[in-house]
Amino acid sequence: EAGVTQFPSHSVIEKGQTVTLRCDPISGHDNLYWYRRVMGKEIKFLLHFVKESKQDESGMPNNRFLAERTGGTYSTLKVQPAELEDSGVYFCASSRDAGQLGTGELFFGEGSRLTVL
């Protein structure tokens, strides 16, 4: 069974440009999460999809970030326009279970490293 895959693994862009990150969750996982780790800080939640619906997007930093999950399969996270503080590693994770207790296994991708110059 394929794991969570993310693309690109590393992206270097200039301030003001646009970048789109993609995540393919494990097949059959309705729940898809985006997280971000900024240099020296802990991993922080960005948003949570259940199928194609945004369950919780309280972690999205501002309206320069747009996440979509058309058809409830893969997801994209677009940053437009990128700023210096957006640099970091963006992780995607998926799981089957995300009920109130949320005890299901959470599987992470390898991350997409974004560097904004």
Next chain:
Amino acid sequence: KNQVEQSPQSLIILEGKNCTLQCNYTVSPFSNLRWYKQDTGRGPVSLTIMTFSENTKSNGRYTATLDADTKQSSLHITASQLSDSASYICVVRAIGQNFVFGPGTRLSVLP
């Protein structure tokens, strides 16, 4: 505010030795606590998941403990190997909320 703290920030041990990593949390109402291992440049990989009723769980040489009363957890690594060098992240979930990540403990195992 829901927070997860970990100690030490970093740790260096010799191959074959044991070590214990600590996690304190203020996440409430508590649902479950997880320990993840993250190798450099890779995504986190789950080691253990514990719910309120569990106070010990093992995964090979890794043993996690949970004290829900004091809101503390530990991860004990036995007979460390070079491949254990990684960051170990404590993650706590509150009921109906999202996961809260600790800053991690960076472990280096030297030959």
